[in-house]
Amino acid sequence: MATHAPVTDSVVNSAPRRLVLEVLHDWVTTVDHKKIGLMYIGYALIFLVIAGFEALLMRVQLSIPNNHFVSPQVFNQLFTMHGTTMVFFVGMPVLFGFGNYLIPLMIGARDMAFPRLNAFSFWIASFGGLLLYFSYLGGSGLYGAGSAPDVGWFAYAPLTAHVFSPGHSTDYWTLAILLSGIGSIGTALNIVTTIICMRCPGMKLNRMPLLVWLYLVMSCLVFVTVSPLTAAQIMLMLDRYLGSHFFDTQAGGSAVLWMHFFWIFGHPEVYVLILPSFAFANEIIPVYSRKAIFGYPAMVAASVGIGFISLSVWAHHMFTVGMGAGANTFFTLATMIISVPTGIKIFNWLATLWGGKIHFTASMMFAVGFLFQFLIAGLTGIMLSVAPFDWQLSASYFVVAHFHYVLVGAILFILFAAFYYWYPKMTGRLLSEKLGKWHFWIFLIGFHLTFDFMHIPGLEGMPRRIYTYEADRGWMMWNMIVSSGAIFQTIGTLLFVYNMVWSFIKGPIAGPDPWDAWTLEWSTTSPPPHYNFAIIPTVESRRPLWDLKHPDDPDSHYE
Amino acid sequence: MTEPGKGDAVQDEYPTSDPNAVLLPQPTAWPLVLALGISLIMAGMVTNVAVGILGLLLSVAGSFGWFFQVLPHEAHESVPVTGEEIRSVSTRTLMEREHRHPESATPRKILPVETFRITTGIRGGIAGGIAMIVPATIFSLLKYHSIWYAMNLLAAGGFVSWAGASDTFLSQFHLQGLLAGLLIHGLTSLLVGLLYGAMLPMFPRYPIVTAGFMAPLLFTGILYSALGIVSPILNQRIDWFWFIMSQIAFGLVCGFVVNLQTRVRTPQFQALPFAVRAGLHSDQDERTHQTPTNTDEKGISK
Ligand code: HEM
Ligand SMILES: [Cu+2]
Numbered sequence: 001m002a003t004h005a006p007v008t009d010s011v012v013n014s015a016p017r018r019l020v021l022e023v024l025h026d027w028v029t030t031v032d033h034k035k036i037g038l039m040y041i042g043y044a045l046i047f048l049v050i051a052g053f054e055a056l057l058m059r060v061q062l063s064i065p066n067n068h069f070v071s072p073q074v075f076n077q078l079f080t081m082h083g084t085t086m087v088f089f090v091g092m093p094v095l096f097g098f099g100n101y102l103i104p105l106m107i108g109a110r111d112m113a114f115p116r117l118n119a120f121s122f123w124i125a126s127f128g129g130l131l132l133y134f135s136y137l138g139g140s141g142l143y144g145a146g147s148a149p150d151v152g153w154f155a156y157a158p159l160t161a162h163v164f165s166p167g168h169s170t171d172y173w174t175l176a177i178l179l180s181g182i183g184s185i186g187t188a189l190n191i192v193t194t195i196i197c198m199r200c201p202g203m204k205l206n207r208m209p210l211l212v213w214l215y216l217v218m219s220c221l222v223f224v225t226v227s228p229l230t231a232a233q234i235m236l237m238l239d240r241y242l243g244s245h246f247f248d249t250q251a252g253g254s255a256v257l258w259m260h261f262f263w264i265f266g267h268p269e270v271y272v273l274i275l276p277s278f279a280f281a282n283e284i285i286p287v288y289s290r291k292a293i294f295g296y297p298a299m300v301a302a303s304v305g306i307g308f309i310s311l312s313v314w315a316h317h318m319f320t321v322g323m324g325a326g327a328n329t330f331f332t333l334a335t336m337i338i339s340v341p342t343g344i345k346i347f348n349w350l351a352t353l354w355g356g357k358i359h360f361t362a363s364m365m366f367a368v369g370f371l372f373q374f375l376i377a378g379l380t381g382i383m384l385s386v387a388p389f390d391w392q393l394s395a396s397y398f399v400v401a402h403f404h405y406v407l408v409g410a411i412l413f414i415l416f417a418a419f420y421y422w423y424p425k426m427t428g429r430l431l432s433e434k435l436g437k438w439h440f441w442i443f444l445i446g447f448h449l450t451f452d453f454m455h456i457p458g459l460e461g462m463p464r465r466i467y468t469y470e471a472d473r474g475w476m477m478w479n480m481i482v483s484s485g486a487i488f489q490t491i492g493t494l495l496f497v498y499n500m501v502w503s504f505i506k507g508p509i510a511g512p513d514p515w516d517a518w519t520l521e522w523s524t525t526s527p528p529p530h531y532n533f534a535i536i537p538t539v540e541s542r543r544p545l546w547d548l549k550h551p552d553d554p555d556s557h558y559e
Numbered sequence: 560m561t562e563p564g565k566g567d568a569v570q571d572e573y574p575t576s577d578p579n580a581v582l583l584p585q586p587t588a589w590p591l592v593l594a595l596g597i598s599l600i601m602a603g604m605v606t607n608v609a610v611g612i613l614g615l616l617l618s619v620a621g622s623f624g625w626f627f628q629v630l631p632h633e634a635h636e637s638v639p640v641t642g643e644e645i646r647s648v649s650t651r652t653l654m655e656r657e658h659r660h661p662e663s664a665t666p667r668k669i670l671p672v673e674t675f676r677i678t679t680g681i682r683g684g685i686a687g688g689i690a691m692i693v694p695a696t697i698f699s700l701l702k703y704h705s706i707w708y709a710m711n712l713l714a715a716g717g718f719v720s721w722a723g724a725s726d727t728f729l730s731q732f733h734l735q736g737l738l739a740g741l742l743i744h745g746l747t748s749l750l751v752g753l754l755y756g757a758m759l760p761m762f763p764r765y766p767i768v769t770a771g772f773m774a775p776l777l778f779t780g781i782l783y784s785a786l787g788i789v790s791p792i793l794n795q796r797i798d799w800f801w802f803i804m805s806q807i808a809f810g811l812v813c814g815f816v817v818n819l820q821t822r823v824r825t826p827q828f829q830a831l832p833f834a835v836r837a838g839l840h841s842d843q844d845e846r847t848h849q850t851p852t853n854t855d856e857k858g859i860s861k
Contacts, residue, residue, distance in 0.1 A: 029586040115584045116625060123594035131602055138606055168605040175601040182597070333746075340750055531581040534640045 031115035032530060033100050036122050038426065040097030043126050044090045050133075051085035052493065054078045056486055063483035065471040072467040076150035079465055081132070083153030084173065087269065088180045089129040091411070095276040096187045098418060099215045101426065103191060105521035105528060106209045108200025108537045113193035117186050125183030128176045135172035149173035152465065154262050155236075157247035157255040162240050171240065174233045181226045181233075188219035188226075200520075202539040206300075209519050209542070210293060213300050214279035217307040218272050224311065225268040232261035256321055263314040270406070271310040275303065277411045278345060280418040281367055285349055287421075287517045288364040289356030292543060292555070295348040302341035302348075309338045319390040328387040335385035342378060346371065361515075362436025366417035369444060373409030377402060380455070395465075398458025404451050416443075416496065423500070424510030428526045431507060435499040439492050446488025453481045518543035585634040593621030679820045684752015687813030688744060691805045698801035705730035707737070712796060714739035726796075752813065775806035 027035060058078050061069045070078065100118065104111055112118045135148045149169045151159050160170050195216050199208070236258075238244040245251035247258045286293045293299065315323060315331040323331075349371055358364065380402040384390050393399060416439070424430045457475040469475055513522040523545055524533055541547055541555035596618030603611020628634050699708035703726060711729040714736040715721040721728075721736075729736075779802070 026586070028591060029588045031584050031586055031590075110581070111584065116587060116590045116628065119587075120590035120594050123591045124597060127594060127598035131598060134602070171605045175605065179598055179601060337750070340754060343754055529641070530638050531583055531640070534581065 031111070031119050033104050033112045033115065033118060034426075034528065034532075036118050037097045037099075037101030039126075040093045040100060040122055043129070044094035044097060047085050047089040047129060048094075051082050051090060052490070054082040054085070056490065058082065059483040059486045061468065062479050064480065065469050065473070065476055067468050073150065075467045076152075076465075077148040080149050080152055080173070084132065084149070084177070085129070086407070087153065087273075088177060089125075089132070091273045091407075092180070092184055093125060094415065095218075095273065096184075098280070098422070099191055099218075099276065100187070102422070102521060103194055103212055103215060104198065105425075105524070105532055106212055106519050107195065107198060107203050108520050108533060108539065109194065109198040110532050110536075112190050113198055114190050118190050121183040121186030121190065123183075124186070125180045128179030128183065131179060132172060132176035135169055135176075138168070138172075154266060155258075156262075157236075157253075157258040158249060160236060160240070160258075161248060171237070174236055178230060178233050181230045184222050184226050188222035191215055191219040200536050200539060206297070207539060207542050210282035210296065210299055210303075211276075211279040211519075214275045214282065214303050217303050218275040218279075221268050221272050221275070221307055221310070225265045225272065228261050229265035232258060232265070235261075256318075259318050259321065260315070263317045264311075267314040267317065268310050270403070271306065273411055274406065275306070277370070277414040278303065280414045280421075281349060281370060283517075283519065284363055284367045284414075284417050284421050285352055287515050288359045288361060288367070289353050290359070291352055291356040292518075292546075293348070294351035294354075295344075296542065298344055299348055302344045305341040306338065309334065309341065313338060313385075316385050316390070319387045320394045332385055332387050336382060339378060339382055346375060361420065362431070362433055362440055363417045363420035365437065365440045366413045366420065369440070370410050370414040370417065373405060373413060373447075377405035377409055380405065393458060395463055396458040397454055397462045397464055400464050401451055401454035401458055404454070408447060409451060413447075416440075419496075419500075421515070422521075423503070424514050425521055425526045425528070427504055427507075428510055429503050429507035430510045430514060431499050431503045435495055435502075439495045439499065442488055442495065443492030446485045446490075446492055449485025449488060450482050451485070453478050453485070457482075513545070516549075518545045520544055523548070579640050580637045581640060582635040583638050585628070585636045587624070587628050587634070589621050589624035589628060591621075592617055593625060596621050679817050680755040681749060681752045682820070683755060683813035683817040684748045684750075686816040687752070687809035688748025690812035691744075691748070691809045694801060694805040694808050698798060698805075699730075702798070703730045707732050710740035710744075711736040713743055748809070751809075755813065755817075775803070775810040779803055779806050 027039065030036065057070060058075065061067055061075060100112065103109075132149075147167075147169060149155075149172060151165060151170055151173065155170070155173065158164060195208070195212055235244070235246040239246050239248060239253075245253040247253050247255055249255050282293060282299065313331060313335045315327060316335045319328060319331070380398070384393065384399065384402060420431055420436055457478045460474060460478075462469065462473070462475045469479075510526045512525050514526075515522070520533075520537055520539070521528070523537065537544065539547075543555045547554040547556060596614045596616070599614025599617060600611050601614075603609075603614055695709040696706050699706050699710075702708070708726075708730050711721075711724075711731075711733060714733075715724060715729065783799070
């Protein structure tokens, strides 16, 4: 098989510069999965910078005791906006972006199943983000109270009731998340349909790249989890404006009901974020180890297993509300069980690395960081899953350290790996390896300074979400270290941004297949033409490009 | 597995008579308009009715526009196919290999040709779990003159109300205790077996060593440090000597059972020459149990 595609250096656009308006029109009206994927990624990166800046402000405030760098009100808004933005307007869109871009290419299709729904989902999610931030201007509403939402990213009742949260700030939060939820459901639907219906000839389910499998599981999780969240948001709106009492304990409602609704969404949601990270690892680690992934069927089974189990652990976020011994035991056990399929995955990645000829590119370095840090994050998770232990540490900085270890140490690290790996496919140019390695080491130092040491004030009893603290608590030094790590992370991220911009203009031309990889996206030009493949490919194994490159010894003999 | 969803649909959906063009969905702004409309309806709820009305209008317009994009016929644009053929070649290995190892038929090293099924680990776990009961029962009999003590102690980990129970209470028979104990014990044995099964392909050579000593050692070490937190009740009363004995019983039997199982031939087996498959020749130099590799760069110095 060979594909027709434009000459490689057509990346260097020799045609006369088109009007800015014309280019803009192209992007605004596009239904092409690649452009939509890139818009998702770009939009997520903008919000990443915004929410990262909010985190920096918080760290400045907490770096020394009795600080008044920002006001308590602003501090509450900062952690609410930071959490909400990072989960709904950075994590989800960037992962959907990569999925949008890669899935059709990997299964040999020309577009997603519903190209217009794809555009719709992107736009509605992005308007959700804009609406959230518009609250800074419009949040005061009729009462002139409040501005941006300040109820925390999980918005526990009764803090969200109208009496405690007058004005419209909480409504902005609710509506923004509703909009983002519509987009998520739309894109998830698109991904599932595309994977089921659009695979190229020969791409059986058991030949799909693992990335595609993981996105399938992730999208199914989105269906089951966003629905309860949406329901809860609508109930909250009814409570706030039409006088219903779902979450109003004074009138026979239940605040714990909100917690159940939120976490039945919230826990699977963290798996919605981690599954695509596994997906990237599954593609990147084998290619740089020069080996096929170890234990493909076990990986698929473990992914599906994680999908199911993650639906049954939500109340480990609620050990402190007094659910009773039975529920505590159940959710402790269920949470611990999830470490079995997760362990299988880790072993399989190690077995893939084992004996391979490892190429330590920047991408691979981030992937190895991911493996190591994900392991530690899983271990602190298991610690927290033990109810009596959690009673001590719930809502402390230990929890904050745990989930940032996952979200930054695992998800963000593998995202960086994914950027170094697929950037050449998306733009046609390689990122600078040298800058990439600087980025890795600086970010690694920053990450460990911040999040390793964040566990300690947690163990010493520092609660999360406090505005400031007294000097005699013994938390001072730790907070100083934690905040200084943030500086390193900022520098690392700036290097990365610089690398992306510089390489876009000056980077070496990548060619169709710079990493000598095996999945279909590398069989077309970089960037791929509008139609992806001039001739729809036919595949005979899990590594179609291996078969092409080694016609004398194809994989299909072995599977 | 069946063969669902072959993607010929892609080609059928956009048939084209011109071999040098591909039909793709036409760009359109209507989805954007609908999204903006719905967003403004939402925003209208927190700002001003006028915003909401504008949103409603845009939503209606967007829906109609979108309808006419797909009904009665989906709108397409024809994109010309440009450019030349690209060929996928592996720059790293192909040429060098042919150069230096003209006699080697495959660029890959063969994975372990034989390994264990993951179910082997589960079977080992079950057998080990049963074996563990023996030392646990001996311990109960010797120390408390009742065969139920160990079982009840395990169950007490799950029942908060048994926290302060006396030794006499724990020595009596309780159906509840039996069931809970069996459940906890069975589940743990199964899971440890499963995890072990997943690790087996990495240590296929001496399962009895890994299973018999390494696994119990690790497991006991972890438990020893963590039990105080996981189950304080168990921690107070546990007798570490007997506990370790039952761990080792588990490990030895588990390893023994695993050893009994025949190894399965991986698909890589087919790749061996016929003489080896038929058992006429040894495949020793091809077998690499310690390093399950099929790297494509083996033997090629770069
Ligand atoms: C082996 C896996 C994991 C286990 C056993 C685990 C366990 C836990 C437990 C018990 C808590 C509740 C702590 C508390 O609030 O008192 C928690 C919180 C949290 N975990 Fe994990 N976790 C695991 C993996 C993950 C992953 C993969 C993610 C993200 C992708 C994640 C993100 C979070 C978040 C965001 C919170 C805190 C939510 C909040 O209170 O704001 N966890 N985890
Ligand atoms: Cu959770």
